Amino acid sequence: MQAVILAAGLGTRMGKFSKDQPKGLLKIAGREIIYRTLKILKNLEIKEFIIITNPKYKQSYENFLNQNKIKYQLILNHFPERGNGYSFYLAKDFVTEKFVLVMSDHLYEEDFIRTALKKEGLIVDKKGLYINPDEATKVKVEDGRVKEIGKNLDSYCGFDTGFFVLTPEIFKTAERLVKEKKVIELSEIIKEAKVKVSEVNGYFWIDVDTPKERKLAKHYLIKNSIKGTGDGWVSKLINRKISTKISEYLVDYLTPNQITFLTFLLGIFSAAVVWLSIPLAGILYQISSILDGVDGEIARASMRTSKLGGYIDSVLDRYVDFSFLLALACVIHPSYKFWIIIAFAIFGSIMVSYSTERYKASFFQDIYKIIPQMKYLPGKRDERIFITMLFCLVNRILELFILLAILTNIRVGLTLVLACRKKPETSF
Amino acid sequence: MQAVILAAGLGTRMGKFSKDQPKGLLKIAGREIIYRTLKILKNLEIKEFIIITNPKYKQSYENFLNQNKIKYQLILNHFPERGNGYSFYLAKDFVTEKFVLVMSDHLYEEDFIRTALKKEGLIVDKKGLYINPDEATKVKVEDGRVKEIGKNLDSYCGFDTGFFVLTPEIFKTAERLVKEKKVIELSEIIKEAKVKVSEVNGYFWIDVDTPKERKLAKHYLIKNSIKGTGDGWVSKLINRKISTKISEYLVDYLTPNQITFLTFLLGIFSAAVVWLSIPLAGILYQISSILDGVDGEIARASMRTSKLGGYIDSVLDRYVDFSFLLALACVIHPSYKFWIIIAFAIFGSIMVSYSTERYKASFFQDIYKIIPQMKYLPGKRDERIFITMLFCLVNRILELFILLAILTNIRVGLTLVLACRKKPETSF
Numbered sequence A, B: 001m002q003a004v005i006l007a008a009g010l011g012t013r014m015g016k017f018s019k020d021q022p023k024g025l026l027k028i029a030g031r032e033i034i035y036r037t038l039k040i041l042k043n044l045e046i047k048e049f050i051i052i053t054n055p056k057y058k059q060s061y062e063n064f065l066n067q068n069k070i071k072y073q074l075i076l077n078h079f080p081e082r083g084n085g086y087s088f089y090l091a092k093d094f095v096t097e098k099f100v101l102v103m104s105d106h107l108y109e110e111d112f113i114r115t116a117l118k119k120e121g122l123i124v125d126k127k128g129l130y131i132n133p134d135e136a137t138k139v140k141v142e143d144g145r146v147k148e149i150g151k152n153l154d155s156y157c158g159f160d161t162g163f164f165v166l167t168p169e170i171f172k173t174a175e176r177l178v179k180e181k182k183v184i185e186l187s188e189i190i191k192e193a194k195v196k197v198s199e200v201n202g203y204f205w206i207d208v209d210t211p212k213e214r215k216l217a218k219h220y221l222i223k224n225s226i227k228g229t230g231d232g233w234v235s236k237l238i239n240r241k242i243s244t245k246i247s248e249y250l251v252d253y254l255t256p257n258q259i260t261f262l263t264f265l266l267g268i269f270s271a272a273v274v275w276l277s278i279p280l281a282g283i284l285y286q287i288s289s290i291l292d293g294v295d296g297e298i299a300r301a302s303m304r305t306s307k308l309g310g311y312i313d314s315v316l317d318r319y320v321d322f323s324f325l326l327a328l329a330c331v332i333h334p335s336y337k338f339w340i341i342i343a344f345a346i347f348g349s350i351m352v353s354y355s356t357e358r359y360k361a362s363f364f365q366d367i368y369k370i371i372p373q374m375k376y377l378p379g380k381r382d383e384r385i386f387i388t389m390l391f392c393l394v395n396r397i398l399e400l401f402i403l404l405a406i407l408t409n410i411r412v413g414l415t416l417v418l419a420c421r422k423k424p425e426t427s428f
Helices: A010-017 A033-043 A055-068 A084-089 A112-115 A170-180 A186-191 A211-223 A235-249 A254-272 A278-291 A295-301 A307-331 A336-365 A372-376 A380-391 A397-421 B011-018 B031-042 B055-067 B084-089 B110-116 B170-180 B186-192 B210-222 B231-249 B256-273 B278-291 B294-301 B307-333 B336-363 B370-374 B380-395 B396-422
Strands: A003-007 A049-055 A072-076 A099-101 A105-110 A123-124 A137-143 A145-150 A156-166 A195-201 A204-206 B003-008 B048-053 B074-076 B101-102 B106-108 B121-123 B140-142 B146-148 B158-166 B197-199 B206-207
Touching: A033 A049, A033 A072, A033 A099, A033 A105, A033 A112, A055 A072, A084 A170, A084 A186, A099 A105, A105 A112, A105 A156, A105 B186, A112 A156, A123 A137, A123 B336, A145 A195, A145 A380, A145 B074, A156 A204, A170 A186, A170 B370, A195 B048, A195 B101, A204 A211, A211 A235, A235 A278, A235 A295, A235 A380, A254 A278, A254 A295, A254 A307, A278 A295, A278 A307, A278 A380, A295 A307, A295 B101, A307 A336, A307 A380, A307 A397, A307 B336, A307 B396, A336 A380, A336 B101, A336 B307, A336 B336, A336 B396, A372 A397, A372 B031, A380 A397, A380 B278, A397 B307, B003 B031, B003 B084, B031 B048, B031 B101, B031 B106, B031 B110, B048 B055, B084 B186, B101 B106, B106 B110, B106 B158, B110 B158, B121 B140, B121 B146, B140 B380, B158 B197, B158 B206, B170 B186, B206 B210, B210 B231, B210 B294, B231 B278, B231 B294, B231 B380, B256 B278, B256 B294, B256 B307, B294 B307, B307 B336, B307 B396, B336 B380, B336 B396, B370 B396, B380 B396
Parallel strands: A003 A049, A003 A099, A049 A072, A123 A195, B003 B048, B003 B101, B048 B074, B121 B197
Antiparallel strands: A099 A156, A105 A204, A123 A156, A137 A145, A137 A156, B101 B158, B106 B206, B121 B158, B140 B146, B140 B158
């Protein structure tokens, strides 16, 4: 399949944000709107992109596309004032097969696009969970085909997602209308051609027309970037609520790797603070635990996830945990025998992560996916750090080590038991 | 493709080993010869097996095939004395397409079969690394086709591997010969039909005719079961040489999981012995390290590898290492400050494995494959345990901890550096 992207619009409603640059190149959560669409389409095996823009934006788009090494056809619309129907018509000679048509200023999550690609015609969403229904364009359907498109329909089937799966036949209607009228909107062509309508409901997509919508889009992108698997109840109830706010702020300024490094430094620093004040150190350690979610959130929201990033982050986390516990051990001047408990607590804390990650190395799948009961085992990192902070606040370090030594090693034992109870691979 | 397996032969040269059972069901390194071939063929997408045997072995084959839930066609040859050419002829009405023909008493490694399936006709091996060239059947070739087959050819192209990729056309020749003669060998049909000859050289395959060859086959299966990646120089120079001998013996008696468990027990026991005698404990620990290779060798040699087995083994190894180092730490009554070194040594020892396995969990590939320099970093488990034993023998435990604390953590640091220096994933 080919993809046609309409990017000739002048974006007058974006105010200062789009004074010099087209809406498609507006960065939201660290990535251009159009980058997201192109990247997802490319991952779904669409390799040919036909982009229609106006001469004013030619240079910007060429720079962007070349920088990202995207293969493209750039078509210039010298009369953008003739409407986006005319822009669409200009793709006529470049489209040779069934194709996707998408707007440059619409943001879609991957699952939306994946589902939509299997459908036909104009994609509507009955739910429109992330858009303002008063402002949105609605679609009226008759016999499975478009009857009416507009903002002020009294009854409608769903919202126009700006995403289409079409055949080149549509250009016949487009050509006729373009010859008849000076200004022609895409919706007129769609309506005139009685395009089929398909539903894709409930996914994240948004039409970015105003600065307010831009902010909202960023908010949802960060919110949807929480990975989830492996989050303990502290993450769910506390850490993620704060980390997403931080991510929303930092995504425009820092890369995921920079945040990984800063979080690591804060963790090591919190261990050093143990000698100064145990309660303060505990609080800093908990803050580093909250920040530990930010790198992943920003990476996913800005489509910058990297296997290496996740790997480095994990190894550094172990060094932070080790440093903090060892620092605590040092300041309490434990007895000879108590060092054994400390050793079990440190070892167990590392092994919780080891037993989880080693499972993935064997089975190439997340243990929380394969063994859902794992989610209910206490002792995940966010929980351990929160407990550590609480015990630091009341200065009960001996009790903390005893608790950690027992909790973590029991968790590892139960992990092994649960792994063994999973039904084995078939032999032949 | 279909697969035809000739299993009607009476195996008179196997002596007591095949008195009651057919040669194909002879276990070598814990698995029936025919199981290996069927399993490998099935993994290579061959789903239909046509097995020709004689009435005497009917029950044995049916039991075996049903037990292993293999889908099969069993054809009975009521006249096995008419030769294996006649057996082959009986497959005539069941073969509908290009097919593999293979002997039930030949053992092949997976790579041999994988390569051979892409070839055509009679597969010969010029090298015959694992067989006795005096006893083997040779093939003379003319214009890429069989000219002569026999044990006593003066000049020959290679050895007959007993593996064929044929088309149903061959049955015309078979039918003619079967009608002409009472006793007819497969080699006569192959020669008469002037079957094409293809080379597959240097892989492990063996024709199991005598008890001596059976022993040899087992030896090679174990030898070829060394995984290799992640083996340090102690494994290569010492451990594997001993563990393969042990594996050859134990493969007929114990399952991989039983050995994993016994090795774990020995490891924990060696830690307990520390209180009794440090040098003895060190030796036991090193023995457990040697045994640690056996479960994997037996699992691979007997085609019983399991992801779960590898996972459990890894986690238990960490508990053994922790127990042994902690036991050593306890008996030397270290000072307060020295406990910090001990903590670093224990933590670092676990982290060597963590940093390796976590890489696989991220990249779904072995770090030693992606970053070959990793092989030269010292500090792998076999090396650490060997060093530990040496220091135990001379009772230098303080020095051991200092060495481990430095060696392991430097290794982890270098692992991160090497991982980062690997060129990053492409962004678009």
